[in-house]
Amino acid sequence: MNPEWEVVIGLEIHTQLATKTKIFCGCPAGAPEGKSVADLGPNANTCPVCTGQPGALPVLNRQVVEYAMKAGLALDCEIRRENVFSRKNYFYPDLPKGYQISQFDLPICEKGHVDIEYKFGGKEHTKRIGVTRIHMEEDAGKNLHMDEFSLVNLNRACVPLIEIVSEPDMRSAEEAGAYMRTVHAIVTAIGVTDGNMQEGNFRCDANVSVMPKGSTKFGTRAEIKNVNSFRFVEKAIEFEVDRQIALIQSGGRVVQETRLWDSAKGQTFSMRSKEEAHDYRYFPEPDLIPVHVDEKWLEKVKASMPELPTQKKARYVTEFGLSGYDAGVLTSSSSLAIFFEETLSLLGGAAKGLAKSVSNHVAGEISRLLNEEMIDITAAKLSPRHLAEIVKLQAGNSISSTNAKTVIGLVWKNGGVVEKIIETEGLAQVSDTGALEKAVEGVIAANPGQVAEYRAGKDKLLGFFVGQSMKASGGKANPTLLQEIVKKKLSS
Numbered sequence: 001m002n003p004e005w006e007v008v009i010g011l012e013i014h015t016q017l018a019t020k021t022k023i024f025c026g027c028p029a030g031a032p033e034g035k036s037v038a039d040l041g042p043n044a045n046t047c048p049v050c051t052g053q054p055g056a057l058p059v060l061n062r063q064v065v066e067y068a069m070k071a072g073l074a075l076d077c078e079i080r081r082e083n084v085f086s087r088k089n090y091f092y093p094d095l096p097k098g099y100q101i102s103q104f105d106l107p108i109c110e111k112g113h114v115d116i117e118y119k120f121g122g123k124e125h126t127k128r129i130g131v132t133r134i135h136m137e138e139d140a141g142k143n144l145h146m147d148e149f150s151l152v153n154l155n156r157a158c159v160p161l162i163e164i165v166s167e168p169d170m171r172s173a174e175e176a177g178a179y180m181r182t183v184h185a186i187v188t189a190i191g192v193t194d195g196n197m198q199e200g201n202f203r204c205d206a207n208v209s210v211m212p213k214g215s216t217k218f219g220t221r222a223e224i225k226n227v228n229s230f231r232f233v234e235k236a237i238e239f240e241v242d243r244q245i246a247l248i249q250s251g252g253r254v255v256q257e258t259r260l261w262d263s264a265k266g267q268t269f270s271m272r273s274k275e276e277a278h279d280y281r282y283f284p285e286p287d288l289i290p291v292h293v294d295e296k297w298l299e300k301v302k303a304s305m306p307e308l309p310t311q312k313k314a315r316y317v318t319e320f321g322l323s324g325y326d327a328g329v330l331t332s333s334s335s336l337a338i339f340f341e342e343t344l345s346l347l348g349g350a351a352k353g354l355a356k357s358v359s360n361h362v363a364g365e366i367s368r369l370l371n372e373e374m375i376d377i378t379a380a381k382l383s384p385r386h387l388a389e390i391v392k393l394q395a396g397n398s399i400s401s402t403n404a405k406t407v408i409g410l411v412w413k414n415g416g417v418v419e420k421i422i423e424t425e426g427l428a429q430v431s432d433t434g435a436l437e438k439a440v441e442g443v444i445a446a447n448p449g450q451v452a453e454y455r456a457g458k459d460k461l462l463g464f465f466v467g468q469s470m471k472a473s474g475g476k477a478n479p480t481l482l483q484e485i486v487k488k489k490l491s492s
């Protein structure tokens with residue numbers, strides 16, 4: 001980043017809550033079990049309430065309030081005991097009522113924070129990012145623009161969302177990416193959302209501005225709307241920062257506007273000038289009474305909170321002796337943590353001793369493959385059963401750590417049975433002393449000069465002999481055993 005400028009970023013994250021029904025009516029909030037929302041017919045999930053028919057009245061879904069409270073507790077927020085829904089008025093065809101029911105000045109959660117950790121410039125950084133508020137609201141429908149007319153699909157209208165608004169505490173694209181990843185890990189771990197980013201169930205708006213280094217007055221900000229990938233949010237912010245700095249340096253002025261990210265072109269472009277809050281004429285929703293959260297209800301929700309990623313991470317460090325970094329990778333998504341723990345449970349009594357090995361594979365090769373293919377571990381061919389078997393064979397010296405990685409790669413591609421793959425690919429490790437001695441003897445006989453040097457005190461040559469002998473074994477020798485034999489043969 002440009003050293004003369006300071007970047008200021010705040011994120012608004014919209015998360016669809018994983019309730020069965022919509023926020024103000026009994027319509028299903030998503031697709032039936034085993035189906036995708038893409039399979040739903042247009043306007044299949046609609047009724048007089050979510051299509052905004054005159055006289056239809058909203059009824060608040062209690063589950064939505066509980067999920068919002070859970071998110072607030074997980075992000076260390078205060079829960080407002082009396083919170084109020086408001087009307088946000090604007091006209092757009094995907095909003096049949098002419099207003100969105102949201103929360104304005106009295107949201108359900110306030111004053112929270114999230115601790116982020118990220119690697120940048122080869123170093124690990126930690127930072128606390130403030131959460132200004134979390135409020136509940138309904139989603140709008142979707143417009144589909146044809147050549148001469150437009151279509152409206154209201155399946156999404158009235159689907160429950162929470163909006164998590166951060167303080168403008170982030171100072172780089174990396175911090176924004178780390179914040180978004182951390183919030184995603186938290187809200188999916190507590191089960192309030194499926195976090196599916198392809199379907200738009202977890203997306204963010206990034207407010208970005210720049211100011212000269214040392215200044216305390218924020219610059220004019222642009223809002224980048226609806227970014228639904230961690231990588232895109234980082235790229236969009238980097239582009240936007242460069243654009244704003246270049247604009248100011250060439251004598252121009254940043255205007256307050258809403259911009260969109262074009263991932264194909266790798267740039268943001270202007271969509272419309274940004275509205276101010278007063279443009280929406282907010283007022284309290286007269287069809288809903290204020291939400292009253294009493295002590296009993298709050299205690300019940302608190303008691304239902306599962307282990308949070310930060311707690312899980314601390315537990316992995318103390319219980320299994322993992323590094324903070326590895327434990328962080330394992331708890332970055334709840335599905336990865338479940339994969340890790342299922343593998344351990346399959347290892348039974350040996351789990352504690354092998355946890356480090358399991359963690360090395362999950363945080364190493366498996367994470368690399370997941371990132372490369374941008375999939376979730378639940379979609380992979382590799383199962384906890386496969387990994388448990390690989391780790392067991394590695395611990396028993398039947399395969400080397402290098403070949404364990406190779407087996408993971410092969411199962412990843414084609415699935416299959418671990419033992420069979422090792423056999424057909426010839427990946428088993430040789431621990432047969434007789435065979436290894438033969439290989440070492442061959443290497444010693446072929447390199448009399450180096451043998452003499454070693455015996456004269458050049459200890460460094462040990463690595464040479466081990467390497468040559470490993471080569472002679474076709475890379476299959478048990479390395480500890482091989483080293484022992486090389487030492488023995490050279491000193492005899």
Ligand SMILES: [Zn+2]
Binds near residue numbers: 051158
């Ligand atoms: Zn409905």
